[in-house]
Amino acid sequence: MAVVLLGTLYPLTYEAVTGGDKISIGPPWFNRFFVPLMLAAAVALGIGPFLSWKRSSFARLRRRLAGCFGASLALAVLAAWLHEGLQSWGAAGAVGLGLWIVCTHAVDAARRLRLKTASVPLAYWGMALAHIGFAVSLLGIALTHELSVEKDIRMSVGDSATHGGVTFRFDGVVDAPGPNYRAQRGLFAIRDGERRLGLAPEKRRYFASGSVMTEAAIDAGFFKDIYVSLGEPLANDDWAVRVYVKPFVRWIWFGAILMALGGIAAVADKRYRRLRRRIESRSAVGGAQSALA
Secondary structure (H helix, E strand, O other): OHHHHHHHHHHHHHHHHHOOOOOOOOHHHHHHHHHHHHHHHHHHHHHHHHOOOOOOOHHHHHHHHHHHHHHHHHHHHHHHHHOHHHOOHHHHHHHHHHHHHHHHHHHHHHHHHHHOOOOOOHHHHHHHHHHHHHHHHHHHHHHHHHHOEEEEEEEOOOOEEEEOOEEEEEEEEEEEEOOOEEEEEEEEEEEEOOEEEEEOOEEEEEOOOOOEEEEOEEEOOOOEEEEEEEEEEOHHHOEEEEEEEEEOHHHHHHHHHHHHHHHHHHHOOHHHHHHHHHHHHHHHHHHHHHHHO
């Protein structure tokens, strides 16, 4: 919050102090602070479930966390070894921290279920779900950033191009009239491993305004999104084409959904309703006593 507030107000303050000079603060400023803050938050989220209020010794905490640390580190190294796109420090670190959060919460949940001294409250499961959602979003951001492929290519009818493990074949352009526009529709045959599919991006010209809009074609999947966008026509009936392959981009939104569901589950814990009823009954008793006095 402090970083966002400073980044928002500093240009205004600078302009007021200097009397007219304007500056702007863009993504590099926020990324410089956001990334280390989120990495620190990921470390804290992995430790939090093991902490008992005022009763956690460092030795016991170290014993509980050692296995999770070793497992997440080994899995991050394995992922970097299996996929060259994850061999940067940033990608491997993000994968390791995401696995760290999932591992520590799984171990703590298993420990609580083994104790069987009392039922595990809904607020705990909501907390665990929200933290795992954070880990899923973290993995999605890191993997999408490191593994995404974006290419601008020139294609003739019948040409094929392979990027990010996906083969795009251009089968030409056809006219496609719409309700309030006329479109040129590109026909693309996509081969993604064993999958075969067709995508049809459009270049639309609207009758009312005369403006030209590009309508990308998207194949959305849980592990990978494939985009094709039709650019401008070139000489010799060639076309400029932009293709995107974005692995794990859906995980960013899936993690956000898990965080929201975790928050709802935590708030719905019946202990909070009992606490509210006790507070309301005490207030009612206090008000009655005041009235009698």
